[in-house]
Amino acid sequence: MTFDQFLQYVFSGVTTGSIYALTALGFTLIYNATDVINFAQGEFVMLGGLTAVSLHDAGAPLVLAALGAVAIVAVVGVVFQLLAIRPLHSAGILAQIIVTVGASLALRTAAMIIWGRESLPLPPFTGDTPIKVSEATILPQTLWVLGLTLVIVVALQVFYRRTLTGKAVRACSVNAGAARLMGISYSKVVLLSFGMSAAISAAGGVMITPVSFMGYSYGAILGLKGFAAAILGGLGNPAGAVFGGLTLGILETLTIGALPMSGASGYKDAVAFLILLIVLFVKPQGLFGGRSVEKV
Amino acid sequence: MSALSLSQVSAGYGRIQILHDVDLTVGDGEIVTIVGANGAGKTTLLKAVSGLIPLWGGTVTFKGSPLARSSVEARAGLGLVQIPEGRQLFGPMNVEENLELGAYSRRRGGRPFREKRDEVFAMFPRLGERRRQQAGTLSGGEQQMLAIGRALMAEPEMLLLDEPSMGLAPLLVKEIFTTLRELNSRGLGMLLVEQDAMIALKLAHRGMVMERGRVVLEDSASALLDNPELQAIYFGQRGGGGGARTETE
Numbered sequence: 149m150t151f152d153q154f155l156q157y158v159f160s161g162v163t164t165g166s167i168y169a170l171t172a173l174g175f176t177l178i179y180n181a182t183d184v185i186n187f188a189q190g191e192f193v194m195l196g197g198l199t200a201v202s203l204h205d206a207g208a209p210l211v212l213a214a215l216g217a218v219a220i221v222a223v224v225g226v227v228f229q230l231l232a233i234r235p236l237h238s239a240g241i242l243a244q245i246i247v248t249v250g251a252s253l254a255l256r257t258a259a260m261i262i263w264g265r266e267s268l269p270l271p272p273f274t275g276d277t278p279i280k281v282s283e284a285t286i287l288p289q290t291l292w293v294l295g296l297t298l299v300i301v302v303a304l305q306v307f308y309r310r311t312l313t314g315k316a317v318r319a320c321s322v323n324a325g326a327a328r329l330m331g332i333s334y335s336k337v338v339l340l341s342f343g344m345s346a347a348i349s350a351a352g353g354v355m356i357t358p359v360s361f362m363g364y365s366y367g368a369i370l371g372l373k374g375f376a377a378a379i380l381g382g383l384g385n386p387a388g389a390v391f392g393g394l395t396l397g398i399l400e401t402l403t404i405g406a407l408p409m410s411g412a413s414g415y416k417d418a419v420a421f422l423i424l425l426i427v428l429f430v431k432p433q434g435l436f437g438g439r440s441v442e443k444v
Numbered sequence: 445m446s447a448l449s450l451s452q453v454s455a456g457y458g459r460i461q462i463l464h465d466v467d468l469t470v471g472d473g474e475i476v477t478i479v480g481a482n483g484a485g486k487t488t489l490l491k492a493v494s495g496l497i498p499l500w501g502g503t504v505t506f507k508g509s510p511l512a513r514s515s516v517e518a519r520a521g522l523g524l525v526q527i528p529e530g531r532q533l534f535g536p537m538n539v540e541e542n543l544e545l546g547a548y549s550r551r552r553g554g555r556p557f558r559e560k561r562d563e564v565f566a567m568f569p570r571l572g573e574r575r576r577q578q579a580g581t582l583s584g585g586e587q588q589m590l591a592i593g594r595a596l597m598a599e600p601e602m603l604l605l606d607e608p609s610m611g612l613a614p615l616l617v618k619e620i621f622t623t624l625r626e627l628n629s630r631g632l633g634m635l636l637v638e639q640d641a642m643i644a645l646k647l648a649h650r651g652m653v654m655e656r657g658r659v660v661l662e663d664s665a666s667a668l669l670d671n672p673e674l675q676a677i678y679f680g681q682r683g684g685g686g687g688a689r690t691e692t693e
Contacts, residue, residue, distance in 0.1 A: 316545065316548060318534070318536075318537060322534045322535060323535075325496065326532035326534065327534075328517050329532075330594070331518070331521050331548045331598065332548050334517075
Protein backbone atom coordinates (compact mmCIF):
# COMPACT_ATOMS: atom_id res chain seq x y z
CA MET A 149 0.00 0.00 0.00
CA THR A 150 1.46 3.37 -0.97
CA PHE A 151 1.23 6.37 1.29
CA ASP A 152 -1.43 7.94 -0.93
CA GLN A 153 -3.52 4.81 -0.78
CA PHE A 154 -3.08 4.77 2.95
CA LEU A 155 -4.26 8.37 3.11
CA GLN A 156 -7.25 7.52 0.96
CA TYR A 157 -8.24 4.72 3.30
CA VAL A 158 -7.86 6.93 6.34
CA PHE A 159 -10.11 9.61 4.79
CA SER A 160 -12.73 7.03 4.08
CA GLY A 161 -12.24 5.52 7.55
CA VAL A 162 -12.77 8.76 9.45
CA THR A 163 -15.96 9.39 7.49
CA THR A 164 -17.66 6.17 8.53
CA GLY A 165 -15.82 6.36 11.85
CA SER A 166 -17.48 9.70 12.59
CA ILE A 167 -20.88 8.12 12.09
CA TYR A 168 -19.92 5.24 14.40
CA ALA A 169 -18.75 7.86 16.89
CA LEU A 170 -22.06 9.73 16.81
CA THR A 171 -23.96 6.47 17.20
CA ALA A 172 -21.69 5.48 20.08
CA LEU A 173 -22.32 8.88 21.70
CA GLY A 174 -26.02 8.14 21.44
CA PHE A 175 -25.52 4.86 23.30
CA THR A 176 -23.42 6.65 25.91
CA LEU A 177 -25.96 9.38 26.64
CA ILE A 178 -28.77 6.93 27.29
CA TYR A 179 -26.55 4.49 29.18
CA ASN A 180 -25.24 7.20 31.49
CA ALA A 181 -28.70 8.45 32.33
CA THR A 182 -30.47 5.11 32.72
CA ASP A 183 -28.01 2.16 32.57
CA VAL A 184 -30.03 0.98 29.56
CA ILE A 185 -28.30 -0.19 26.38
CA ASN A 186 -30.59 1.07 23.65
CA PHE A 187 -30.49 -1.48 20.84
CA ALA A 188 -32.73 0.79 18.76
CA GLN A 189 -29.92 3.36 18.55
CA GLY A 190 -29.03 2.41 14.97
CA GLU A 191 -32.63 2.97 13.92
CA PHE A 192 -32.29 6.61 15.01
CA VAL A 193 -29.39 6.92 12.54
CA MET A 194 -31.49 5.34 9.79
CA LEU A 195 -34.53 7.48 10.60
CA GLY A 196 -32.39 10.62 10.52
CA GLY A 197 -31.12 9.87 7.03
CA LEU A 198 -34.45 8.78 5.54
CA THR A 199 -36.43 11.64 7.10
CA ALA A 200 -33.97 14.11 5.63
CA VAL A 201 -34.42 12.45 2.22
CA SER A 202 -38.20 12.82 2.44
CA LEU A 203 -38.06 16.44 3.60
CA HIS A 204 -35.62 17.26 0.81
CA ASP A 205 -37.78 15.48 -1.76
CA ALA A 206 -40.75 17.48 -0.50
CA GLY A 207 -38.90 20.63 -1.48
CA ALA A 208 -37.18 21.69 1.72
CA PRO A 209 -33.72 23.19 1.26
CA LEU A 210 -30.98 20.79 2.36
CA VAL A 211 -30.17 22.69 5.56
CA LEU A 212 -33.79 22.71 6.66
CA ALA A 213 -34.24 19.07 5.69
CA ALA A 214 -31.21 18.15 7.81
CA LEU A 215 -32.26 20.19 10.85
CA GLY A 216 -35.87 19.09 10.49
CA ALA A 217 -34.86 15.42 10.38
CA VAL A 218 -32.75 15.81 13.53
CA ALA A 219 -35.62 17.53 15.34
CA ILE A 220 -38.19 14.94 14.25
CA VAL A 221 -36.00 12.02 15.34
CA ALA A 222 -35.37 13.75 18.68
CA VAL A 223 -39.12 13.76 19.20
CA VAL A 224 -39.22 10.08 18.21
CA GLY A 225 -36.59 9.43 20.91
CA VAL A 226 -38.63 11.23 23.56
CA VAL A 227 -41.85 9.46 22.57
CA PHE A 228 -39.98 6.15 22.53
CA GLN A 229 -38.88 6.74 26.12
CA LEU A 230 -42.37 7.73 27.24
CA LEU A 231 -44.23 4.88 25.54
CA ALA A 232 -41.79 1.98 25.62
CA ILE A 233 -39.25 2.52 28.40
CA ARG A 234 -41.02 4.48 31.11
CA PRO A 235 -43.87 2.00 31.67
CA LEU A 236 -41.20 -0.62 32.42
CA HIS A 237 -39.53 1.49 35.08
CA SER A 238 -40.37 -0.89 37.89
CA ALA A 239 -39.70 -3.99 35.78
CA GLY A 240 -35.95 -3.38 35.82
CA ILE A 241 -33.14 -2.65 33.40
CA LEU A 242 -33.20 -5.98 31.60
CA ALA A 243 -36.86 -5.61 30.61
CA GLN A 244 -36.10 -2.12 29.31
CA ILE A 245 -33.17 -3.37 27.24
CA ILE A 246 -35.30 -6.13 25.74
CA VAL A 247 -37.98 -3.64 24.77
CA THR A 248 -35.37 -1.63 22.85
CA VAL A 249 -34.67 -4.73 20.76
CA GLY A 250 -38.37 -4.99 19.99
CA ALA A 251 -38.58 -1.28 19.23
CA SER A 252 -35.70 -1.56 16.80
CA LEU A 253 -37.58 -4.23 14.82
CA ALA A 254 -40.76 -2.16 14.89
CA LEU A 255 -38.97 0.99 13.70
CA ARG A 256 -37.21 -0.92 10.94
CA THR A 257 -40.47 -2.42 9.70
CA ALA A 258 -42.21 0.94 9.84
CA ALA A 259 -39.37 2.45 7.83
CA MET A 260 -39.70 -0.27 5.22
CA ILE A 261 -43.42 0.46 4.88
CA ILE A 262 -42.86 4.23 4.66
CA TRP A 263 -39.75 4.40 2.47
CA GLY A 264 -39.72 1.01 0.73
CA ARG A 265 -36.78 -1.35 0.27
CA GLU A 266 -34.66 0.88 -1.96
CA SER A 267 -31.65 2.77 -0.67
CA LEU A 268 -32.28 6.48 -1.06
CA PRO A 269 -29.79 9.26 -1.84
CA LEU A 270 -29.33 12.77 -0.54
CA PRO A 271 -27.18 15.33 -2.41
CA PRO A 272 -23.85 16.25 -0.79
CA PHE A 273 -24.04 19.39 1.37
CA THR A 274 -21.70 21.37 -0.92
CA GLY A 275 -21.11 19.66 -4.24
CA ASP A 276 -19.03 16.60 -4.98
CA THR A 277 -15.87 17.94 -6.57
CA PRO A 278 -13.06 15.99 -4.89
CA ILE A 279 -10.29 17.95 -3.22
CA LYS A 280 -6.78 16.74 -3.93
CA VAL A 281 -4.54 16.03 -0.93
CA SER A 282 -1.18 14.76 -2.10
CA GLU A 283 -2.21 12.02 -4.57
CA ALA A 284 -5.31 11.12 -2.56
CA THR A 285 -8.65 12.86 -2.86
CA ILE A 286 -11.09 13.91 -0.23
CA LEU A 287 -14.77 14.60 -0.78
CA PRO A 288 -16.24 17.85 0.52
CA GLN A 289 -18.85 15.75 2.32
CA THR A 290 -16.06 14.08 4.32
CA LEU A 291 -15.01 17.51 5.58
CA TRP A 292 -18.61 18.23 6.52
CA VAL A 293 -18.90 14.97 8.40
CA LEU A 294 -15.66 15.59 10.28
CA GLY A 295 -16.38 19.24 10.99
CA LEU A 296 -19.94 18.71 12.17
CA THR A 297 -18.94 15.74 14.29
CA LEU A 298 -16.34 17.92 15.95
CA VAL A 299 -18.91 20.67 16.52
CA ILE A 300 -21.34 18.20 18.09
CA VAL A 301 -18.68 16.70 20.37
CA VAL A 302 -17.48 20.12 21.52
CA ALA A 303 -21.03 21.39 22.03
CA LEU A 304 -21.80 18.30 24.10
CA GLN A 305 -18.75 18.89 26.28
CA VAL A 306 -19.71 22.53 26.83
CA PHE A 307 -23.23 21.42 27.72
CA TYR A 308 -22.01 18.87 30.27
CA ARG A 309 -19.21 20.96 31.78
CA ARG A 310 -20.54 24.50 31.71
CA THR A 311 -24.32 24.53 31.97
CA LEU A 312 -26.33 23.81 35.11
CA THR A 313 -28.66 21.50 33.17
CA GLY A 314 -25.66 19.56 31.86
CA LYS A 315 -24.26 19.25 35.36
CA ALA A 316 -27.65 18.07 36.58
CA VAL A 317 -27.58 15.34 33.92
CA ARG A 318 -24.12 14.27 35.09
CA ALA A 319 -25.28 14.33 38.70
CA CYS A 320 -28.12 11.97 37.83
CA SER A 321 -25.73 9.55 36.16
CA VAL A 322 -23.52 9.56 39.27
CA ASN A 323 -26.27 9.30 41.88
CA ALA A 324 -29.86 9.74 40.79
CA GLY A 325 -31.21 9.50 44.34
CA ALA A 326 -29.00 12.29 45.65
CA ALA A 327 -29.74 14.38 42.55
CA ARG A 328 -33.46 14.12 43.26
CA LEU A 329 -32.86 15.30 46.82
CA MET A 330 -31.26 18.41 45.30
CA GLY A 331 -34.47 19.09 43.39
CA ILE A 332 -33.37 17.67 40.03
CA SER A 333 -36.17 15.87 38.22
CA TYR A 334 -34.67 12.54 37.21
CA SER A 335 -37.51 11.74 34.82
CA LYS A 336 -36.91 14.98 32.92
CA VAL A 337 -33.20 14.24 32.74
CA VAL A 338 -33.97 10.83 31.26
CA LEU A 339 -36.28 12.36 28.65
CA LEU A 340 -33.68 14.96 27.76
CA SER A 341 -31.05 12.25 27.39
CA PHE A 342 -33.22 10.20 25.04
CA GLY A 343 -34.00 13.29 22.96
CA MET A 344 -30.36 14.35 22.70
CA SER A 345 -29.20 10.81 22.03
CA ALA A 346 -31.68 10.39 19.19
CA ALA A 347 -30.80 13.81 17.76
CA ILE A 348 -27.06 13.15 17.74
CA SER A 349 -27.42 9.76 16.09
CA ALA A 350 -29.89 11.19 13.57
CA ALA A 351 -27.36 13.88 12.68
CA GLY A 352 -24.92 11.07 11.87
CA GLY A 353 -27.51 9.49 9.62
CA VAL A 354 -28.18 12.74 7.77
CA MET A 355 -24.47 13.36 7.18
CA ILE A 356 -23.63 9.87 5.91
CA THR A 357 -26.57 9.55 3.52
CA PRO A 358 -24.90 11.65 0.76
CA VAL A 359 -21.87 9.33 1.01
CA SER A 360 -23.40 5.89 1.18
CA PHE A 361 -27.19 6.30 0.77
CA MET A 362 -29.66 5.19 3.42
CA GLY A 363 -32.03 2.23 3.50
CA TYR A 364 -34.53 0.95 6.02
CA SER A 365 -32.23 -1.90 7.07
CA TYR A 366 -29.01 0.11 7.53
CA GLY A 367 -29.76 0.87 11.16
CA ALA A 368 -29.01 -2.65 12.36
CA ILE A 369 -25.37 -2.74 11.32
CA LEU A 370 -24.77 0.94 12.14
CA GLY A 371 -26.19 0.32 15.60
CA LEU A 372 -23.96 -2.68 16.15
CA LYS A 373 -20.89 -0.75 14.99
CA GLY A 374 -21.81 2.15 17.23
CA PHE A 375 -22.26 -0.26 20.13
CA ALA A 376 -18.88 -1.84 19.37
CA ALA A 377 -17.32 1.63 19.29
CA ALA A 378 -18.90 2.57 22.62
CA ILE A 379 -17.62 -0.66 24.22
CA LEU A 380 -14.21 -0.17 22.65
CA GLY A 381 -13.86 3.27 24.19
CA GLY A 382 -15.28 2.16 27.53
CA LEU A 383 -19.05 2.27 27.90
CA GLY A 384 -20.25 5.48 29.51
CA ASN A 385 -17.27 7.58 28.48
CA PRO A 386 -18.21 10.16 25.77
CA ALA A 387 -14.61 10.86 24.76
CA GLY A 388 -14.01 7.12 24.60
CA ALA A 389 -17.07 6.70 22.38
CA VAL A 390 -15.70 9.21 19.86
CA PHE A 391 -12.25 7.66 19.97
CA GLY A 392 -13.73 4.17 19.63
CA GLY A 393 -15.83 5.21 16.63
CA LEU A 394 -12.97 6.81 14.72
CA THR A 395 -10.59 3.94 15.53
CA LEU A 396 -13.10 1.38 14.38
CA GLY A 397 -13.78 3.25 11.14
CA ILE A 398 -10.10 3.66 10.26
CA LEU A 399 -9.14 0.10 11.17
CA GLU A 400 -11.99 -1.26 9.07
CA THR A 401 -10.96 0.54 5.90
CA LEU A 402 -7.25 -0.10 6.43
CA THR A 403 -7.89 -3.81 6.83
CA ILE A 404 -9.79 -3.90 3.57
CA GLY A 405 -6.89 -2.10 1.95
CA ALA A 406 -4.30 -4.41 3.43
CA LEU A 407 -6.00 -7.69 2.63
CA PRO A 408 -4.57 -8.99 -0.67
CA MET A 409 -7.60 -10.79 -2.07
CA SER A 410 -10.39 -9.24 -4.05
CA GLY A 411 -13.71 -8.88 -2.31
CA ALA A 412 -11.95 -8.14 0.95
CA SER A 413 -14.58 -5.55 1.82
CA GLY A 414 -16.85 -8.45 2.72
CA TYR A 415 -14.65 -8.91 5.78
CA LYS A 416 -15.14 -5.32 6.89
CA ASP A 417 -17.80 -6.09 9.45
CA ALA A 418 -15.90 -9.08 10.77
CA VAL A 419 -12.91 -6.82 11.43
CA ALA A 420 -14.92 -4.53 13.66
CA PHE A 421 -16.09 -7.36 15.83
CA LEU A 422 -12.73 -9.09 15.88
CA ILE A 423 -11.19 -5.90 17.23
CA LEU A 424 -13.97 -5.66 19.77
CA LEU A 425 -13.40 -9.24 20.93
CA ILE A 426 -9.67 -8.71 21.32
CA VAL A 427 -10.17 -5.53 23.34
CA LEU A 428 -12.72 -7.20 25.57
CA PHE A 429 -10.38 -10.12 26.23
CA VAL A 430 -7.47 -7.86 27.09
CA LYS A 431 -9.31 -5.01 28.78
CA PRO A 432 -12.93 -5.90 29.55
CA GLN A 433 -13.84 -2.39 30.70
CA GLY A 434 -12.83 -0.91 27.32
CA LEU A 435 -9.85 1.26 26.48
CA PHE A 436 -10.88 4.13 28.74
CA GLY A 437 -12.63 1.91 31.25
CA GLY A 438 -16.03 2.97 32.46
CA ARG A 439 -16.87 5.56 35.04
CA SER A 440 -14.40 6.79 37.58
CA VAL A 441 -14.41 5.05 40.90
CA GLU A 442 -16.00 6.83 43.79
CA LYS A 443 -14.32 6.87 47.14
CA VAL A 444 -16.88 6.04 49.78
CA MET B 445 -46.60 25.87 65.29
CA SER B 446 -44.39 22.95 64.43
CA ALA B 447 -42.60 23.20 61.10
CA LEU B 448 -42.58 19.49 60.43
CA SER B 449 -45.08 17.04 61.76
CA LEU B 450 -45.67 13.37 61.16
CA SER B 451 -48.92 11.77 62.14
CA GLN B 452 -49.52 8.02 62.28
CA VAL B 453 -46.89 7.41 59.60
CA SER B 454 -46.33 3.87 58.43
CA ALA B 455 -44.08 2.75 55.59
CA GLY B 456 -41.88 -0.09 54.45
CA TYR B 457 -40.22 -1.90 51.56
CA GLY B 458 -42.01 -4.46 49.43
CA ARG B 459 -44.31 -6.28 51.77
CA ILE B 460 -42.28 -5.66 54.88
CA GLN B 461 -43.59 -2.91 57.08
CA ILE B 462 -40.85 -1.01 58.86
CA LEU B 463 -42.57 2.03 60.39
CA HIS B 464 -45.64 1.63 62.58
CA ASP B 465 -47.80 4.68 63.36
CA VAL B 466 -44.99 7.12 64.03
CA ASP B 467 -45.97 10.53 65.44
CA LEU B 468 -43.37 13.25 65.53
CA THR B 469 -43.07 17.02 65.45
CA VAL B 470 -40.14 19.33 64.95
CA GLY B 471 -40.68 22.98 65.76
CA ASP B 472 -39.17 25.98 63.99
CA GLY B 473 -35.51 26.11 64.85
CA GLU B 474 -35.70 22.99 66.94
CA ILE B 475 -33.39 19.99 66.81
CA VAL B 476 -35.07 16.66 67.34
CA THR B 477 -32.99 13.53 67.29
CA ILE B 478 -34.05 9.96 66.72
CA VAL B 479 -31.86 7.39 68.35
CA GLY B 480 -32.10 3.64 68.21
CA ALA B 481 -30.26 0.49 67.28
CA ASN B 482 -29.58 -0.80 63.79
CA GLY B 483 -32.79 -1.73 62.04
CA ALA B 484 -34.98 0.40 64.29
CA GLY B 485 -36.31 2.25 61.25
CA LYS B 486 -34.48 5.56 61.64
CA THR B 487 -33.29 5.89 58.07
CA THR B 488 -36.63 4.66 56.75
CA LEU B 489 -38.31 7.42 58.71
CA LEU B 490 -36.13 10.09 57.07
CA LYS B 491 -36.77 8.59 53.64
CA ALA B 492 -40.49 8.73 54.28
CA VAL B 493 -40.17 12.42 55.18
CA SER B 494 -38.08 13.31 52.13
CA GLY B 495 -40.33 11.24 49.86
CA LEU B 496 -37.74 8.71 48.73
CA ILE B 497 -40.18 5.98 49.78
CA PRO B 498 -43.98 6.29 49.66
CA LEU B 499 -46.11 6.45 52.79
CA TRP B 500 -48.34 3.48 53.46
CA GLY B 501 -50.43 5.48 55.84
CA GLY B 502 -50.50 8.66 57.87
CA THR B 503 -49.48 12.18 56.86
CA VAL B 504 -46.37 14.30 56.73
CA THR B 505 -46.96 18.04 57.03
CA PHE B 506 -44.36 20.75 56.44
CA LYS B 507 -45.06 24.41 57.21
CA GLY B 508 -48.74 23.62 57.49
CA SER B 509 -49.27 21.89 54.15
CA PRO B 510 -49.34 18.14 53.60
CA LEU B 511 -46.51 16.73 51.51
CA ALA B 512 -48.39 13.76 50.11
CA ARG B 513 -48.45 15.12 46.57
CA SER B 514 -45.04 16.75 46.39
CA SER B 515 -42.35 14.70 44.71
CA VAL B 516 -38.90 14.21 46.18
CA GLU B 517 -37.65 16.90 43.80
CA ALA B 518 -40.21 19.43 44.96
CA ARG B 519 -39.46 19.07 48.66
CA ALA B 520 -35.99 20.63 48.49
CA GLY B 521 -37.60 23.71 46.98
CA LEU B 522 -39.94 23.94 49.97
CA GLY B 523 -36.97 24.23 52.32
CA LEU B 524 -36.94 20.64 53.52
CA VAL B 525 -33.50 19.33 52.63
CA GLN B 526 -32.04 15.91 53.34
CA ILE B 527 -28.37 15.12 53.90
CA PRO B 528 -28.46 11.42 53.10
CA GLU B 529 -26.68 8.60 54.82
CA GLY B 530 -23.16 8.12 53.53
CA ARG B 531 -23.06 11.73 52.17
CA GLN B 532 -23.99 10.69 48.60
CA LEU B 533 -21.84 13.35 46.99
CA PHE B 534 -21.36 13.56 43.24
CA GLY B 535 -17.92 11.95 43.47
CA PRO B 536 -16.48 12.57 40.00
CA MET B 537 -17.57 16.22 40.10
CA ASN B 538 -15.59 18.91 41.86
CA VAL B 539 -16.44 20.69 45.11
CA GLU B 540 -17.83 23.76 43.46
CA GLU B 541 -20.01 21.75 41.07
CA ASN B 542 -21.45 19.85 44.02
CA LEU B 543 -22.37 23.17 45.63
CA GLU B 544 -23.86 24.41 42.38
CA LEU B 545 -26.08 21.33 42.22
CA GLY B 546 -27.02 21.84 45.85
CA ALA B 547 -28.48 25.18 44.80
CA TYR B 548 -30.40 23.59 41.91
CA SER B 549 -33.78 23.87 43.62
CA ARG B 550 -33.13 27.63 44.02
CA ARG B 551 -31.92 28.18 40.44
CA ARG B 552 -34.79 30.59 39.94
CA GLY B 553 -35.48 33.19 42.59
CA GLY B 554 -32.85 32.06 45.08
CA ARG B 555 -30.03 34.08 46.56
CA PRO B 556 -27.01 34.52 44.28
CA PHE B 557 -24.87 31.40 43.98
CA ARG B 558 -21.53 33.12 44.67
CA GLU B 559 -22.78 34.68 47.86
CA LYS B 560 -23.98 31.35 49.24
CA ARG B 561 -20.88 29.54 48.02
CA ASP B 562 -18.61 32.02 49.78
CA GLU B 563 -20.58 31.55 52.99
CA VAL B 564 -20.01 27.81 52.78
CA PHE B 565 -16.31 28.36 52.12
CA ALA B 566 -16.17 30.74 55.08
CA MET B 567 -17.73 28.08 57.25
CA PHE B 568 -15.48 25.31 55.89
CA PRO B 569 -12.25 26.96 54.67
CA ARG B 570 -10.85 23.58 53.66
CA LEU B 571 -13.56 23.24 51.02
CA GLY B 572 -12.56 26.61 49.59
CA GLU B 573 -8.98 25.43 49.23
CA ARG B 574 -10.18 22.32 47.42
CA ARG B 575 -12.89 23.87 45.27
CA ARG B 576 -11.58 22.30 42.04
CA GLN B 577 -10.91 18.91 43.59
CA GLN B 578 -13.14 15.92 42.83
CA ALA B 579 -15.54 15.35 45.70
CA GLY B 580 -14.79 11.63 45.71
CA THR B 581 -11.14 12.27 46.54
CA LEU B 582 -11.83 14.36 49.65
CA SER B 583 -11.25 12.91 53.11
CA GLY B 584 -14.24 11.61 55.04
CA GLY B 585 -14.50 14.74 57.15
CA GLU B 586 -14.27 17.04 54.15
CA GLN B 587 -16.91 14.98 52.40
CA GLN B 588 -19.29 15.43 55.32
CA MET B 589 -18.58 19.18 55.30
CA LEU B 590 -19.35 19.28 51.59
CA ALA B 591 -22.55 17.30 52.15
CA ILE B 592 -23.64 19.90 54.71
CA GLY B 593 -22.51 22.78 52.51
CA ARG B 594 -24.35 21.35 49.54
CA ALA B 595 -27.54 21.13 51.59
CA LEU B 596 -27.13 24.72 52.80
CA MET B 597 -27.00 25.91 49.17
CA ALA B 598 -30.69 24.95 48.93
CA GLU B 599 -31.49 27.59 51.56
CA PRO B 600 -33.11 25.04 53.88
CA GLU B 601 -35.50 25.81 56.70
CA MET B 602 -35.17 22.31 58.03
CA LEU B 603 -32.39 19.77 57.58
CA LEU B 604 -32.92 16.04 57.63
CA LEU B 605 -29.61 14.55 58.72
CA ASP B 606 -28.86 10.86 58.43
CA GLU B 607 -25.89 9.67 60.47
CA PRO B 608 -23.58 12.65 60.03
CA SER B 609 -21.02 11.01 62.32
CA MET B 610 -20.76 7.86 60.24
CA GLY B 611 -17.22 6.71 59.58
CA LEU B 612 -15.59 9.83 61.04
CA ALA B 613 -12.88 10.08 63.70
CA PRO B 614 -14.18 11.43 67.06
CA LEU B 615 -12.45 14.78 66.62
CA LEU B 616 -14.09 15.32 63.25
CA VAL B 617 -17.46 14.31 64.64
CA LYS B 618 -17.05 17.01 67.27
CA GLU B 619 -16.20 19.57 64.60
CA ILE B 620 -19.24 18.62 62.52
CA PHE B 621 -21.57 18.80 65.50
CA THR B 622 -20.18 22.20 66.50
CA THR B 623 -21.08 23.41 63.04
CA LEU B 624 -24.56 21.96 63.34
CA ARG B 625 -25.05 23.77 66.66
CA GLU B 626 -23.95 27.02 65.05
CA LEU B 627 -26.36 26.54 62.15
CA ASN B 628 -29.14 25.85 64.62
CA SER B 629 -28.37 29.03 66.52
CA ARG B 630 -29.21 30.87 63.28
CA GLY B 631 -32.66 29.33 63.33
CA LEU B 632 -32.22 26.20 61.22
CA GLY B 633 -34.40 23.31 62.39
CA MET B 634 -33.11 19.74 62.22
CA LEU B 635 -34.34 16.21 62.34
CA LEU B 636 -31.25 14.21 63.21
CA VAL B 637 -30.90 10.46 62.96
CA GLU B 638 -27.81 9.24 64.72
CA GLN B 639 -26.36 6.03 66.08
CA ASP B 640 -24.13 7.88 68.49
CA ALA B 641 -26.95 8.65 70.92
CA MET B 642 -24.75 10.51 73.37
CA ILE B 643 -23.48 13.18 70.99
CA ALA B 644 -26.86 13.48 69.28
CA LEU B 645 -28.73 14.09 72.52
CA LYS B 646 -26.14 16.63 73.63
CA LEU B 647 -26.91 18.63 70.49
CA ALA B 648 -30.66 18.15 70.35
CA HIS B 649 -33.49 19.81 72.21
CA ARG B 650 -35.68 16.75 72.19
CA GLY B 651 -35.09 13.10 71.51
CA MET B 652 -37.05 10.06 70.54
CA VAL B 653 -36.05 6.46 70.95
CA MET B 654 -37.13 4.07 68.20
CA GLU B 655 -37.37 0.33 68.44
CA ARG B 656 -38.65 -1.94 65.66
CA GLY B 657 -40.26 0.92 63.79
CA ARG B 658 -42.08 2.39 66.77
CA VAL B 659 -41.36 5.38 68.97
CA VAL B 660 -40.97 3.87 72.43
CA LEU B 661 -39.76 6.90 74.35
CA GLU B 662 -39.94 10.62 73.81
CA ASP B 663 -38.57 13.30 76.09
CA SER B 664 -36.36 16.33 76.33
CA ALA B 665 -32.80 15.55 75.35
CA SER B 666 -31.46 16.24 78.82
CA ALA B 667 -33.99 13.93 80.43
CA LEU B 668 -33.08 11.16 78.00
CA LEU B 669 -29.39 11.65 78.73
CA ASP B 670 -30.17 11.07 82.41
CA ASN B 671 -32.41 8.08 81.76
CA PRO B 672 -30.68 5.10 83.41
CA GLU B 673 -32.28 2.56 81.10
CA LEU B 674 -31.00 4.36 78.02
CA GLN B 675 -27.60 4.79 79.56
CA ALA B 676 -27.34 1.06 79.92
CA ILE B 677 -28.52 0.31 76.39
CA TYR B 678 -27.04 3.04 74.22
CA PHE B 679 -24.35 4.99 75.94
CA GLY B 680 -22.61 1.89 77.21
CA GLN B 681 -21.89 0.76 73.68
CA ARG B 682 -20.18 3.97 72.59
CA GLY B 683 -17.02 3.18 70.81
CA GLY B 684 -17.97 -0.48 70.59
CA GLY B 685 -20.97 0.16 68.38
CA GLY B 686 -18.95 1.22 65.36
CA GLY B 687 -18.74 -2.26 63.89
CA ALA B 688 -22.10 -2.38 62.18
CA ARG B 689 -21.96 0.67 59.97
CA THR B 690 -23.56 -0.82 56.91
CA GLU B 691 -27.16 -0.56 57.99
CA THR B 692 -29.66 -0.15 55.21
CA GLU B 693 -32.82 -0.11 57.24
